[in-house]
Amino acid sequence: MAQPGGDGTIGAAAAASGVSAKMIRYYESVGLIRPAARSDGNYRRFTERDIHELRFIRRARDLGFGLAEIDRLLSLWRDRTRPSRDVKAIADAHLAALEQRIAELQAMAATLRTLAHCCAGDDRPDCPILDDLDRGQP
Amino acid sequence: MAQPGGDGTIGAAAAASGVSAKMIRYYESVGLIRPAARSDGNYRRFTERDIHELRFIRRARDLGFGLAEIDRLLSLWRDRTRPSRDVKAIADAHLAALEQRIAELQAMAATLRTLAHCCAGDDRPDCPILDDLDRGQP
DNA sequence: CCTTGACCTTCCCATGGTGGGAAGGTCCAT
DNA sequence: ATGGACCTTCCCACCATGGGAAGGTCAAGG
Structure with missing residues (x-):
C-alpha cells in the first residue's frame, strides 16, 4: 500500500500524522494550517507535505507548545533564513x-x-x- | 471594622475568602455551595459560615482539586461521622x-x-x- | 431630598484544546 | 443498486476563569 499519506483523505492523514481528523479540521479553521485542497466530492486532500506539517504540529503539541507558539515555530520552520x-x-x-x-x-x-x-x-x-x-x- | 465577613455582601465575602465574586456566583450556579440568602434589594448575604466554606474551597483549589473533588470534600467536611x-x-x-x-x-x-x-x-x-x-x- | 458613585444583579461571550454526535453527502465494493 | 465506511458542516460540552453590558440598590454628601 502507498503507506505514507494513504489515500490522501483526512482519515489517512490523521492516521499517518497522529493528529485526529477533528483536530486537523480545527487547526485549519483557526488558521494554523492552510486550507487543504479539495476533491470533486469536496473531500479534503492531504499531500505528503501536509502530513509532514501535521507531524511537526503533533510533536510540538507533545512538547507542550500552545497553538500560538506552534504557529510561530511553523513560520520559522518554513523560513530558511530564520x-x-x-x-x-x-x-x-x-x-x-x-x-x-x-x-x-x-x-x-x-x-x-x-x-x-x-x-x-x-x-x-x-x-x-x-x-x-x-x-x-x- | 467588623473585619470578618465585612458587611456580608458578595464583595466583602470575596475579599474575606480570596474567592472572586464572579467565582462565588459560579460556584453557587453549579451547586457547589448552597444559594446564598438574599437581602431586600436581592443582594446575596454571606454569613461567617459561608465565608468559612469559601475559604475551604479556595484552599482546596490552591491544592489543585477540581470542583467535583471539592464537592465530595465539602460533604465529608460537613459529615462528622465520615x-x-x-x-x-x-x-x-x-x-x-x-x-x-x-x-x-x-x-x-x-x-x-x-x-x-x-x-x-x-x-x-x-x-x-x-x-x-x-x-x-x- | 436628590445626585453621585460604588456596588450589586443577571446575562452573554471568550479562553484552549479536545471530544461527541447529528444530519446529510460521497465513494467503493459487492 | 445498495450498504457501509468514510467524508462534510454545525452545534454542544468540558473546566474554571475573566470581561463587560444593561440595569437595580444603597449610602454619603450636597
Missing part, C-alpha cells in the same frame, strides 16, 4: 513556563503528601487534610 | 494525578532542555529544535 535565536527564544520561554508549572504542581503535591501522610485513613473522622482546608496550615 | 479513609482516598487519587502530570511536564522539559542546549541561538538558521520537530528525535 535566525535560530528566534526559535531558541520560543523554546526557552516555553521551558520557563513548564518549569514554573512544575514547581507549582510540586508545591501542591508536597503539601498534599504531608497531609495525607498524617491522615490515619481509617473509620474515624479526624483528618488533618480537612483540618488544613478548614483552618489553613496552623 | 471515615477519614474516604478523605484520604480523594487526596491520594489527586496526589497520583498531580505526580503523573508532573512527570509528563518534566519529560517535556527535559527534551526541550536538551534541544535548546544544542541550539546555537544565533543568526544562523540551523536549529536542532526545529530538526527534532521536523524529523522526530533521530
Whole structure:
C-alpha cells in the first residue's frame, strides 16, 4: 500500500500524522494550517507535505507548545533564513513556563503528601487534610 | 471594622475568602455551595459560615482539586461521622494525578532542555529544535 | 431630598484544546 | 443498486476563569 499519506483523505492523514481528523479540521479553521485542497466530492486532500506539517504540529503539541507558539515555530520552520535565536527564544520561554508549572504542581503535591501522610485513613473522622482546608496550615 | 465577613455582601465575602465574586456566583450556579440568602434589594448575604466554606474551597483549589473533588470534600467536611479513609482516598487519587502530570511536564522539559542546549541561538538558521520537530528525535 | 458613585444583579461571550454526535453527502465494493 | 465506511458542516460540552453590558440598590454628601 502507498503507506505514507494513504489515500490522501483526512482519515489517512490523521492516521499517518497522529493528529485526529477533528483536530486537523480545527487547526485549519483557526488558521494554523492552510486550507487543504479539495476533491470533486469536496473531500479534503492531504499531500505528503501536509502530513509532514501535521507531524511537526503533533510533536510540538507533545512538547507542550500552545497553538500560538506552534504557529510561530511553523513560520520559522518554513523560513530558511530564520535566525535560530528566534526559535531558541520560543523554546526557552516555553521551558520557563513548564518549569514554573512544575514547581507549582510540586508545591501542591508536597503539601498534599504531608497531609495525607498524617491522615490515619481509617473509620474515624479526624483528618488533618480537612483540618488544613478548614483552618489553613496552623 | 467588623473585619470578618465585612458587611456580608458578595464583595466583602470575596475579599474575606480570596474567592472572586464572579467565582462565588459560579460556584453557587453549579451547586457547589448552597444559594446564598438574599437581602431586600436581592443582594446575596454571606454569613461567617459561608465565608468559612469559601475559604475551604479556595484552599482546596490552591491544592489543585477540581470542583467535583471539592464537592465530595465539602460533604465529608460537613459529615462528622465520615471515615477519614474516604478523605484520604480523594487526596491520594489527586496526589497520583498531580505526580503523573508532573512527570509528563518534566519529560517535556527535559527534551526541550536538551534541544535548546544544542541550539546555537544565533543568526544562523540551523536549529536542532526545529530538526527534532521536523524529523522526530533521530 | 436628590445626585453621585460604588456596588450589586443577571446575562452573554471568550479562553484552549479536545471530544461527541447529528444530519446529510460521497465513494467503493459487492 | 445498495450498504457501509468514510467524508462534510454545525452545534454542544468540558473546566474554571475573566470581561463587560444593561440595569437595580444603597449610602454619603450636597
